[in-house]
Amino acid sequence: MNGSIIIAAGGTGGHISPGVALAEVLSEKANAFGYESVYIHSLVRNQNNPDLLNPPCQVIWHNIPQLGGLKTIVYPFLFLFPFIKTILLFRKLKINAVIGMGGYSSLPAILYAILFRKPLYLCEQNCVPGKITRVFSKFAKKIAFSFPIVDSFQIPGKIIGNPIRKRVIPEHLNIRQNENLHEGKKNTINVLVLGGSQGARQLNQMILKTMENAEIASKYKFRLLTGTNLYDETKQKANDGTEIISYANDMKPNYEWANLVVARSGAGVVAECLVFGLPMILIPYPFAADNHQKANAEYLEKQGAAVTIHSTSDDPTPLVKFLLSWKDHSEVLREMGHISLALSNVNAAYQTVSYFFSDSN
Template structure:
């Protein structure tokens, strides 16, 4: 029997991007995986997301409420309305399998799979499993992991560490991925530093970089390209004193990764996975308020593997970053080694391997 597959990818870009990557493979390889139809189930507020505007399959929109901020009597009523709509939508499309990418927005699709006994697969992007994974893993046939998880799940479920699925438009054109000898050549006059605060931007990172650029030694050796996030672009431009290239948002990230020699970023699973396939060393500054502090664990895993350094701080003090950069100025071979470690951790074929894990007979 051919499967009609729902990919529940709502919430943030960290859930949407790997979901789109799986959809690309399923659409391209329908016959191989015995799939008839593929749909993405996502929140209505994500309609302007570029990945979903150019999705490889039909996107089914829903508006399930987030529990936070709603009173206990109101939430069940609002949820039930949306869930009934989900049931009708899925039945019309004869859904037989659900892939949950995590986040509260995947709950209606996962609940549908459980109640109507459809196949359920889960993807976990982070080292600390999210609530969706922890609560519903026992109902899943298989669980695909991006990284080793810190604490094993308390329920028996088949798991496999594969890597975070990456969209085709981000995958490097050359499967050699990075010519580390050229990229991290100590004879280069400058080192290109790409700064990524995530889809919403990060004021802390932006300000830390602006202060870092005021160091005269760093301004001579390092060039900065800062992706501020749309909402923080104007204020960052006004504060900038040095020659940084400041960009609000980039739909096509591949040229930026190809330009970079080093990335300073939050430690969301998606950004880390993309940096890894480009063989990029990283300075990771975890978002301290992420659920279960999962960004801290993601960063520490990559640091332990020798591909990154971590700055655990909520301040804009540039001192730790300045120290790392000046150390690399006098010891560029360390950057090269970190880039090689980054490449070693990567899996450019994670999307295909995840789909194969779920649907190979």
């Protein structure tokens, strides 16, 4: 055996969820690829992340400081002590391969791989590669992309798809939520609104204002996941026709209920919508690093699986326009859903692991 594998998956849920999906596969298949075991390396502040409450393997917690602000000058000193602890622990656990999921929290594991000449593999979730991928791509043995990266970046790798956790994967992949709409068996179109775990006030307010349109209220039913911090204020403003939920640990029933999704365009949410064959209205978070959400949304819009609203306000006008145009033309949603499904890869986790650790790839 070649020791163990560490998956550096900290930071945001967009890094953690696909890392956990890879850990699910490797916890069962590590021996088949010549390794003894697999670990997840994540930040202490992620201990309450839903994906890490019941992880498929042991999680090693660390507390590497975030780079930025006034700490920049003294950062090397703040970084050094926890990094030395990481090295000693990794040596003890016989870590002989590193998978970096992106974000600053993956830096200790990546530097360990480089310093001790261990195989380094990188996963890039977005169409615009993150700084970790851009800086360390030349040290990586292989890089897996979730989506095609924008043309301005020349980074070698393989487009596979964003790894999906087992508990999110549909049980019946042949079920198409929007077939019944096209056949006229369903009068109501279910709209799932996702602002992320922290919520998005812009999306919440936009939906509430959209529902003031009588034509839309008569045709569309909304389920709004507000985010825990924004639940109370949104609930107070909502009318009786809106289903308000703060957060859902189990997203599968919500995706199965939906015919259409309104969401930010983070790679994780987008990938999950794709495997359920869902059309999307994407409202990119304008302050995302390198504006990567904009690039993700534009890729999906170009393919025909989504439409994009570029806005920083809660003005419902563009959303109302889309919904009214589809009110009597649900075949448009059906076709968008087919394209969405065609862009998905429900087996991305296994294929990524196979790509990394099979010599033939």
